[in-house]
Amino acid sequence: MLEIKDLHTYYGNIHALKGISLEVEQGEVVSLIGSNGAGKTTTLRTIQGLLKPRQGKILFEGNSLESLSAQAIVRLGISQSPEGRLIFPRMTVQENLEMGAFSRRDAVGIKSDLEKALHLFPRLRERINQKGGTLSGGEQQMLAIARAMMARPRLLLLDEPSMGLAPMLVSQIFSIIRDINIQGTTILLVEQNARMALTVSHRGYVLQTGEIVLTGTAKDLQSNETVRKAYLGET
Structure with missing residues (x-):
């Protein structure tokens, strides 16, 4: 579904992505794990068209994305729940969700x-007329994911969905991520909580200072000594 080849992305003169290559097959959950500054968010922002690569290819279902606008990429079937949630704090929950469907014109489908x-996030139904900025951190994360789903994506990009959440809410969010995938949405997941990320993933890539240093099935990465020490907190 998604193929990235030799991708180089810069912030000014800073070489953030140094020739990464990865693939996401239809129906998978694929995780990108790594420490802060490794290039995980930069990868998602480049796929989404928010950053333009200087070199390399991004192919989604055979379509080249490098020259497309973010809006065009959403229309192709990719949407993102960004790091830090970035909901619209002065809009209600319903208005935030409707904003997720901005590129669609099928009123009946949007309502459905x-x-x-x-149904997926019953807490949001209870808060439907509440301003987004008054929600708890966990509720805002639910809203950010639900808003991304309103674009009806075939590929969902999730950037640090567990950031700042209590352990009980982290488990709930990852359970919902698994449900979204089971219902047919392919997911590329960026997450510092490597243990939880690999629990819901089929495969993973380890990013380190803009380069992919390890890849494998989730099970293989969970048993890899380097991953266990560096990202799973084991000694």
Whole structure:
């Protein structure tokens, strides 16, 4: 579904991605794990068209993405729940969800997907008329994921969905991520909580200072000594 070949992305003169290559097959959950500054968010922002690569290819279902706008990429079937949630704090929960469907014109389908989102996140149904900025951190994360799902993506990009959440909410969010995948959405997941990320993933890539240093099945990475010491907190 997604193929990245020799991708180089810069912030000014800073070489953030140094020739990474990865693949995501239809129906998979694939994790990108790594420490802060490794290039995980940069990878997602480049796929989404928010950053333009200087070199390399990004292919989604055979379509080249490098020259497309972020809006065009959403219309192709990729949406993102960004790091830090970035909901619209002065809009209600319902208005935030409707903003996720900005590129769609199928009113009946939007209404149906809104109901699906509220079924997936019942807490949001209870807060439907509440301003986004008054929600708890966990509720805002639910809203960010639900808003991304309103675009009806075939590929969902999730950037640090567990950031700042209590352990009980982290488990809940990852359970929902698994459900979204089971229902048919392919997911590329960026997450510092490597243990939880690999629990819900089929495969993973380890990023280190802009380069992929390890790749394998989730099970293989969980048993890899380097990963266990560096990212799973084991000695």
